[in-house]
Amino acid sequence: MHPAILGLLTIVIGVGACVGYFYFSNLFLDKVLFPPKGPNAGRNINRANMIRPWLFLLPALFALGLYLAYPVVETIRLSLTDRDQGGAFVGLANYSQMLGEPKFWEAMRNNMLWLIVVPALSTAFGLLVAQLTDRLAWGNFAKSLIFMPMAISFVGAAVIWKLVYDARPPGTEQIGVLNALYIWFGGTEPQQWLTLPFWNNFFLMIVLVWIQTGFAMVILSAALRGIPEETVEAAIVDGANPFQIFFQIKVPQIMGTIVVVWTTITIVVLKVFDIVFAMTNGQWETQVLANYMYDKLFRASDWGVGSAAAMVIMLLVTPILVWNVYNARKEMR
Amino acid sequence: MDNIAGTKSSLKWAAQLSVVILVGLWLFPTVGLLVSSFRTADQIASSGWWKALFAQEKTETYRAADPSEQVQQGAVYVIEGQLFDAGSGAVISDFATSSREIGAYQAGEVAELKDGATVTVSEDGHYRMESPVPFEGRGQRLFVTAETPPEFTLDNYRKVLLSGDSTDSLAKAFFNTLTVTIPATVIPIVVAAFAAYALAWMDFPGRALLIAAVVGLLVVPLQLALIPLLKLHLAVGIGKGYLGVWLAHTGFGLPLAIYLLRNYMVGLPRDIIENARVDGATEFQIFTKIILPLSFPALASFAIFQFLWTWNDLLVALVFLIDATGETTVMTKQIVELLGTRGGNWEILATAAFVSIAVPLAVFFAMQKYLVRGLLAGSVK
Numbered sequence: 001m002h003p004a005i006l007g008l009l010t011i012v013i014g015v016g017a018c019v020g021y022f023y024f025s026n027l028f029l030d031k032v033l034f035p036p037k038g039p040n041a042g043r044n045i046n047r048a049n050m051i052r053p054w055l056f057l058l059p060a061l062f063a064l065g066l067y068l069a070y071p072v073v074e075t076i077r078l079s080l081t082d083r084d085q086g087g088a089f090v091g092l093a094n095y096s097q098m099l100g101e102p103k104f105w106e107a108m109r110n111n112m113l114w115l116i117v118v119p120a121l122s123t124a125f126g127l128l129v130a131q132l133t134d135r136l137a138w139g140n141f142a143k144s145l146i147f148m149p150m151a152i153s154f155v156g157a158a159v160i161w162k163l164v165y166d167a168r169p170p171g172t173e174q175i176g177v178l179n180a181l182y183i184w185f186g187g188t189e190p191q192q193w194l195t196l197p198f199w200n201n202f203f204l205m206i207v208l209v210w211i212q213t214g215f216a217m218v219i220l221s222a223a224l225r226g227i228p229e230e231t232v233e234a235a236i237v238d239g240a241n242p243f244q245i246f247f248q249i250k251v252p253q254i255m256g257t258i259v260v261v262w263t264t265i266t267i268v269v270l271k272v273f274d275i276v277f278a279m280t281n282g283q284w285e286t287q288v289l290a291n292y293m294y295d296k297l298f299r300a301s302d303w304g305v306g307s308a309a310a311m312v313i314m315l316l317v318t319p320i321l322v323w324n325v326y327n328a329r330k331e332m333r
Numbered sequence: 334m335d336n337i338a339g340t341k342s343s344l345k346w347a348a349q350l351s352v353v354i355l356v357g358l359w360l361f362p363t364v365g366l367l368v369s370s371f372r373t374a375d376q377i378a379s380s381g382w383w384k385a386l387f388a389q390e391k392t393e394t395y396r397a398a399d400p401s402e403q404v405q406q407g408a409v410y411v412i413e414g415q416l417f418d419a420g421s422g423a424v425i426s427d428f429a430t431s432s433r434e435i436g437a438y439q440a441g442e443v444a445e446l447k448d449g450a451t452v453t454v455s456e457d458g459h460y461r462m463e464s465p466v467p468f469e470g471r472g473q474r475l476f477v478t479a480e481t482p483p484e485f486t487l488d489n490y491r492k493v494l495l496s497g498d499s500t501d502s503l504a505k506a507f508f509n510t511l512t513v514t515i516p517a518t519v520i521p522i523v524v525a526a527f528a529a530y531a532l533a534w535m536d537f538p539g540r541a542l543l544i545a546a547v548v549g550l551l552v553v554p555l556q557l558a559l560i561p562l563l564k565l566h567l568a569v570g571i572g573k574g575y576l577g578v579w580l581a582h583t584g585f586g587l588p589l590a591i592y593l594l595r596n597y598m599v600g601l602p603r604d605i606i607e608n609a610r611v612d613g614a615t616e617f618q619i620f621t622k623i624i625l626p627l628s629f630p631a632l633a634s635f636a637i638f639q640f641l642w643t644w645n646d647l648l649v650a651l652v653f654l655i656d657a658t659g660e661t662t663v664m665t666k667q668i669v670e671l672l673g674t675r676g677g678n679w680e681i682l683a684t685a686a687f688v689s690i691a692v693p694l695a696v697f698f699a700m701q702k703y704l705v706r707g708l709l710a711g712s713v714k
Contacts, residue, residue: 018520023617053531057528057543060527064547067580074560074561146359148359151693152694154647156689177361213359242344290556297559310554314554
């Protein structure tokens with residue numbers, strides 16, 4: 001069968017099954033199990049209302065449990081077993097093997113660099129654009145152009161930036177912007193930017209900053225709009241200059257939002273995979289955790305160490321997870 | 334607020350200028366890809382794309398027609414021809430017959446060759462060689478400096494979309510991507526909408542705990558899910574394929590879907606729902622007749638997120654979809670392959686990449702309002 005027809009069928013069957021499930025399970029509850037009439041009407045209504053939420057939640061809970069909660073547990077288990085020994089329990093052997101690999105430490109170092117640089121630059125640029133466009137007549141237009149890379153896939157972005165970093169042999173005309181500028185400013189040899197150890201990490205990070213700045217800008221822009229005008233007016237009356245207004249009046253008031261933006265981008269950074277995979281594949285000392293893990297899982301077929309690497313990513317995410325849950329609960333009260 | 338004290342006009346101008354520069358910086362790489370996708374391989378390799386927008390002067394080597402095409406006109410043997418393709422619009426400034434003396438003759442001048450032969454090249458690329466004795470050997474080489482106007486071509490798109498060439502053609506991958514994307518967008522919405530309604534408007538023990546769990550699952554890296562779920566899929570017989578990738582995307586998209594939709598539904602006016610309950614509507618009716626239509630903005634927000642995410646995804650497709658035959662390859666995967674095998678063929682790469690980002694960009698510009706709204710609601714406050 002043609003996949004497109006299969007896809008259409010899946011939509012119809014999937015959506016039909018979902019809606020059918022919800023409809024008939026509710027019907028069953030109301031008409032057969034606990035009908036809201038007869039001598040026990042009141043009791044039945046209460047019982048039906050106790051069961052109904054779970055009917056509504058069941059498919060979602062099932063999918064969440066199977067696709068997100070179960071893997072966490074299973075990954076912990078896999079990280080403690082060895083595939084070659086038939087899944088025997090090996091304790092922390094995978095972890096110690098991983099900690100003994102220079103590639104792992106390279107990935108850790110790079111991930112830490114990413115964690116510092118990308119959220120910082122994205123948030124800073126986002127805040128800058130949000131502030132600059134705040135009272136601009138064509139601000140919305142400018143914002144939507146800077147926001148645009150959000151829609152572009154990491155792979156597409158990788159191609160776009162590879163063209164920027166392209167290098168041609170010395171003496172020929174450079175078709176990569178960066179090398180063209182480098183030569184124009186008096187550089188002698190065109191550089192293979194992506195193979196310069198250490199610095200190439202930054203050239204990869206720029207790609208993610210380019211994508212994430214739009215996100216930071218949108219959120220921070222809304223936050224800036226939400227600042228009460230009186231506080232700004234009062235500062236102006238007191239003779240504050242525009243920089244003082246920005247740094248001492250506005251920024252402190254949106255600090256909470258800045259933290260949110262920062263942590264959200266941090267999570268994106270921890271999972272960053274496609275950019276490195278498509279641009280350098282971790283060569284020339286650009287390895288990151290997610291790509292290291294992919295290497296272990298699907299190239300070396302070492303599920304134990306791969307799972308251990310996944311657990312490291314999970315461990316790094318956990319503080320943010322706890323913080324988010326804590327905040328969400330606080331907000332609900 | 335425009336004329337208040339403290340807002341200097343010089344500062345305003347600086348702000349305007351900075352925004353122009355920033356927007357330019359942000360657009361520049363993408364525009365480069367777009368322009369490159371309309372250029373031929375030779376053009377891309379010989380000059381930066383930013384020069385493609387202007388006429389440029391370059392020196393190229395051509396070879397005049399083979400001596401076998403010469404004709405005898407009276408006492409002289411003549412070879413005539415045209416160096417450029419019809420309609421190229423290039424204008425020749427000078428030419429030479431040897432690579433050591435480029436620019437030796439102005440267009441229209443007569444250059445001496447050996448044995449009394451001469452050649453002349455006119456501005457439009459027409460050349461005429463004359464000789465008292467028959468020409469021999471290979472066609473004469475001509476080194477021509479010409480001013481070429483900007484030139485763009487749709488050939489790359491024809492090749493990438495229509496050629497059917499198995500490595501370059503994206504047509505199949507395009508439909509595969511579409512096949513992955515649409516069910517993977519629609520199904521989580523349906524599942525999440527019901528769950529979100531229950532979490533927003535029904536009272537039951539454990540509700541707060543469930544909401545907290547959803548918030549927590551929001552950030553669980555999907556890397557953790559790869560191996561356990563692939564093993565599971567293989568064990569239950571789904572294997573690698575569309576069904577697996579649809580299920581995976583549904584699972585991974587649900588936390589955000591539930592979170593966004595619940596936050597939105599909670600904000601709906603309580604009166605409407607209570608009135609409906611008093612009027613005897615069942616919960617199912619309230620949900621389909623009242624909640625769903627009112628939640629359209631949130632549904633649209635999530636639909637865009639999920640669409641962009643599934644369309645642009647590489648990792649999930651690599652793990653759950655693409656098998657050894659490569660029949661089900663998606664565009665992102667094919668572009669990564671092109672990067673490996675055709676790293677230097679920018680015309681194919683640029684065009685393929687642009688085809689893959691065109692759809693998300695169209696969705697983005699058409700529905701930006703909902704995307705922004707979703708982002709604002711989706712970031713945990």
